[in-house]
Amino acid sequence: MYNQKTTLKSKFTSFLFVVPYLFLFISFLFFPLLYGIYISFHDYNLLSQENPFIGLENYMEIFSFGSSLSDLFFEGLWKTIQFVIYSVPLLVIIGLGLALLLNSLPGKIRGLFRTIYFIPYAISVSVISILFLWILDTNSGLLNNFLMKLGISPIAWLTELPYAWISIVGATIWWTIGFNMIIFINALNEVPEELYEASSIDGAGAWSNFIHITLPSIRPIMLFVVITSTIASFNVYGQPYLMTRGGPGDSTEVLLMSIVDQAFNQRELGSASAMAILMALIMIVVSIIQFKISSPKKQGGN
């Protein structure tokens, strides 16, 4: 009896530790999640007083091909997917390349270069975008002025295809590559030294070591980097919003820009919420697929 009472009291005091976070979690994550689904089932206009329940109609309109909402969603989605396809392989390969380069440098200068490559990661997307807007300016920008010195005529980096995509992808890589590099450096350091020693006895070269030892050893981390980069690229917003304003035309108007526009310029919050929920579902499904494809049967995730 006495014992039961103390455990109950103990459980209660332990629970009190979780209460503050639980409160914030419910108020600003769990409730909004449900509220978002609720809004997406309504004809919710920011200006109108009445927002009638319409069930799945917002979703059905997105999937009735040819409707303006459907076009808005799928065209935005296509541009986002384009950005994912252009950026993710580069983010992974260059990230790994920089990590390999740093690891082969003498220890004394390694830290300095690591810091330099990592610096842009600390800067906000609006600073990065405006800085690149300036550097890529057709007439006064640093890059075109440099190219002109080399005898190359100016390129409209932000207002013509494919340059607009190249600019957005380039700025993104410059900004975030340090993060992937740090993860790869750590993964490379975890590869057991004995593996390389054994293969050097066999007389294997650096390339063969890389293919047969390094890559298989860092496979789980590679998957982690692919998934986090994919998610980050899906969320792209600031770079096209500030650098190209979605142009030329609407060729770089990514899905998140369309959702924000639908919500705050068209003020159609109901259909914008439905678009947002579909986008989130796509992101979750894509990361699950990536995980399933790349994880070997003997579960090497840890």
Added chain:
Amino acid sequence: MKQYGKKTFLIILATVIAAIFLIPLLWMISTSFKNDFEAIAGGLNWIPKDFTWENYTYTLFSQGVDVPIFTWMFNSIFVGIAGTVIIVTVDAMAAYALARLDVPFKKTLFSIFISTLMIPFVITFLPLYMQFSNLGLLNTYAALIFPYTANAFGVFLLFQFFKGFPKELEEAAVLDGANKWKIFTRVVIPSARPIMWTLAIFSFMQIYNDFLWPLVATNSPEMRTITTGIAVMQQGSFVSSYGKLMALTTIATVPILIIFLIGQKQLIKGITQTGIK
């Protein structure tokens, strides 16, 4: 000899890449000391022909302009610190209890928290906007702070640490008759300081640098954060005035760069720890 040549090549390669990372930042600083005429004229001069502080004095001190830059900096730093303090405190308590104490349904609770790490922000930012709008709390510090505090990342990070925390320290304190709160504040927290700093730096950088949420949650000039404020200026009265824009972005970058350089070790530790697990 061949080995020596290879080393030199790698160092040269690393230096060229370093230049690619540094040149845009140096150009930003260089442009911020040029007058608009010289900036627009283009060219490759790194040292301004007509060196001027005008862009800084104008953005910082000019009367009656729509650049309340001190207010924006204050907002960003205040919101960043307040959010970080809440996150570190609340996450440490929750993570410790879930890892070490007899919280009812703790496995279920932890799984629910962790599963939300997969949920992208796009799904909650519109309902959060409506929530704060319904409460009349758009354009307030509450709107700029609280949405970040629900993130389960910190609980996850600290949970890992507390799981591996040595039992003996706690047990010794129990024998001394200390209650859970005393054990937490006197024994656990001091030993968890490094990992809590890691979480603090992560959180501050995330909040200070965030763009979409503060853009949506504020529209009055005096409630903007620095990151959204400069975006507004770029589209407003500073459009194509790159000298002033670069002064503005330089000012915005200095505080976060200082924090980054000081906290780099902690930051790297945090990235690698979550990367492996």
